[in-house]
Amino acid sequence: MIKVDVRGLACPQPVVLVKKALEEATEGEVIAIADNATARENILRLAESLNYKYEVSDENGCNYIKIEKASGAVKSEKKESGITIVITSDKLGQGSEELGKVLMKSYIYALTETIPLPKALLFLNGGVKLTIEGSGVLESLSKLENSGVEVISCGTCLDFYQSKEKLKVGIVGNMYSIIEKMNSADKVINIG
Numbered sequence: 028m029i030k031v032d033v034r035g036l037a038c039p040q041p042v043v044l045v046k047k048a049l050e051e052a053t054e055g056e057v058i059a060i061a062d063n064a065t066a067r068e069n070i071l072r073l074a075e076s077l078n079y080k081y082e083v084s085d086e087n088g089c090n091y092i093k094i095e096k097a098s099g100a101v102k103s104e105k106k107e108s109g110i111t112i113v114i115t116s117d118k119l120g121q122g123s124e125e126l127g128k129v130l131m132k133s134y135i136y137a138l139t140e141t142i143p144l145p146k147a148l149l150f151l152n153g154g155v156k157l158t159i160e161g162s163g164v165l166e167s168l169s170k171l172e173n174s175g176v177e178v179i180s181c182g183t184c185l186d187f188y189q190s191k192e193k194l195k196v197g198i199v200g201n202m203y204s205i206i207e208k209m210n211s212a213d214k215v216i217n218i219g
Contacts, residue, residue: 028055033070034062034089039137041066042073045094046140049077052096059092067092109213110145112138114154116219117162131157134218135164139171145216147177147208149200154219155184159193168196181205 031048033041041061048057061067067083067090074081080095118127119134135157138145148171150158157164158180172178178197185191185199200208209215 111212117156
């Protein structure tokens, strides 16, 4: 039995930690302890998507989610996809700038745990701010790059923000190489 205490953790950390525990377990129970409805629902959706049996009990204001992993379950392996993601802002969505930055950080972190990994991340316009010194997502971007994901920042954009020498993750690209990556992708997702 593996216990995963995700109390007090922000999305997507609870589901990522439970997913890792399930991947590491060959069989048996993984018990997640969650203290909020969002974490509870995300963990239940994960268990359902993997076709694992689960039970939920409430104790002292916390949800105890027991997930059973049968013997012989295959551990999933990360593999490359034909997906290229274009990121054009250091914020995700419209509205609150503060919330947008939190959501972008969460999105980039969640990418490190996806299967399959994207083939490339392309940063344009304000998105290049995520790849430079002082960015709050450098650790996640480095993890993606170390896993084989190409990280490319627009050189013109870095020049515009006077940040080319501050680049910490990935390489400097040009519009042609960016278009080439987009054209060769099976699927392009725009985020920003």
